Amino acid sequence: MSKPGIKIKATELRVGMRIQRLGGSWMQHPFLRGRFILEDPADIQRIIDAGIQEVWISDGGDTTMNATLDDDALGMEAADVLAPPMVAEPVAAPPPAVAPAVARPKPARSMELDVERARKVCHNARDQVANMFQQARLGKAIDTQATLPLVDAIQAEVQRNASAILSVARLKAHDDYTYMHSVAVCALMLALARQLNLDEEQTRLAGIGGLTHDLGKMFVPLEILNKPARLSNEEFEVMKLHPAAGAKALADSQATPAAIDIALHHHEKVNGRGYPHALKGDEISLLARMGAVCDVYDAVTSIRAYKKPWDPAMSIREMARWDGDFDKRVFNAFVKSVGIYPVGSLVKLASNRLAVVVEQGGDSLLHPKVRVFFSLRSNEPIQANTLDLAAPGCKDSIVGPEDPERWGFKNLELLWQ
Ligand SMILES: [Fe+2]
Known part of the structure; x- marks a missing residue:
């Protein structure tokens, strides 16, 4: 096993030092993970600009500065992130057939800021959805109109940078899956409504319907809802009761007919093979047909305890092959709203x-x-x-x-x- 080297601050780097390892993830900075000798003073600035704060240098380097040995320093190697073997030395320039957009890549600031802002909105939304759903589980009436400011906040992010919020909402932890899924479907519905040129009122209804479409899952026994494996046929039959349960809870709460309709019919398929009513084509409302596409896309691209997420672009390609599940016009608009190659593909x-x-x-x-x-x-x-x-x-x-x-x-x- 190689020696861990000496850990110093990036600001303490000097030309001639032999770098053993850079702090942070190699994917976040413009350098290859590996060892190299610092020969260009500009590289020191590049390391600092990349946000790298700590660097491990070999014992043979300049050790006159305030340095500390750290045997645990190697921690997680890039090999933990990527399976293929890592190279030990910097690699030559990219293949000549390619014209890089920039010689020295700078971070895409606006996308980073949009992602950061979207993350805050999503986490806040997730907490509000969790509250609302738990009220429903306790048998209390819920106020769907109270979600309007939340829907407007998500809509603002969709309009600012749809890719940022849609990508953030795709990432979920196991214990908040149902809530974050609701936020994700809300954001997808809003992006899709914009693509379909729906008016402001219909767009809001689509957003609220996205947030509440799976409310009925609060009435599914927790051992089925949170089962870390595929459901048995019997368990799936119980799960299939959630659209009706959600629609009833929404109706009891005087929710809008649109929210009730989306909750009841988001698992219908235009070919008539869906549930609970096996409706066909135009028998399913536009908002429910939109809900079906958004719900499936988010479900297949999310990490679950029992399955790996599908790659977003692979999901689009796969869903396009499903014969008759989705309304073609709605699906095509959906692809335009998330991209043929969505962020993260x-x-x-x-x-x-x-x-x-x-x-x-x-x-x-x-x-x-x-x-x-x-x-x-x-x-x-x-x-x-x-x-x-x-x-x-x-x-x-x-x-x-x-x-x-x-x-x-x-x-x-x-x-x-
Ligand atoms: Fe559902």
Whole structure:
């Protein structure tokens, strides 16, 4: 096992030092994880600019400054994040076929700020939904109109940067799944309503309906609701009672007909194979058809105790193949609202590199901003680099989505958060 080296502050770095390891996740900074000798003074500033505060240098380096040995310092290696072997030395420049958007990537400040703000809104919304749902579980009436300020706050984030809030809402902890799922479906419904050009009133109803669509799950026994495995057929039959239970609780609370309708019919399918009423086509209201798409997308892309999340772009591709489950017009608008390659998707580029989508590309669904981080030629991580596929002169493009599971990549969200 290699020696851990000496830990110093990044501000104490000097040219000539032999770097053993940089603090933080390698994916968050422009350097490769690995060892290298500091030869360029500009690299010191790049390390500081990347937000790296601690650096481990080898014993042979300059040790005159105030340094401390830290045997536990190696902690989690990048190998814990990415399964493929890490390189020990910096790797050469990206393949020549690619024209990087920037030579020295700067963090996308506005996206970072939007994600941070969206995270606060989502967590606040999750807590309010949890409160409301627990009131329902206790048999108390709930006030869906009281969620309006919350819906407006989520709507403001959707309008500011839909990708930011939709990506944040996709990330859930096991114990708050149902609440965060409600927030996510609310945000998806609002983004979809905008895409469908619904008026302000219908958009609000869609948002409220997203928040309350799964209220009935509060009446499902906890051992079924929180079961960390797939449900048996009998358990699934119990779970299928939640639309009617939610609709009844909403009706008892004098909720709007739209909220009741979305709760009751968000598991209907336009081909008539849904539940509880096996409605077909236009027998299902537009808001309930919207709820069906948003609900399924969020469910399949979320982490659950018994399944890995599907990659967002793979989910879009898969859902497009399901014959007759969704209203085609609604589904197409949904794809336009989240993107063919939603933020967080792992994609393969024509330059034989892997990247994660970090921002939607304005008018072009096929040309988002991506963070390139892995070379398929060398089968190794490379210097993470943000590339705007819609930028004039950019010669690279997306070949298709990739399954993160196949590559053993974990925590890809570190690349866009
Ligand atoms: Fe549901």
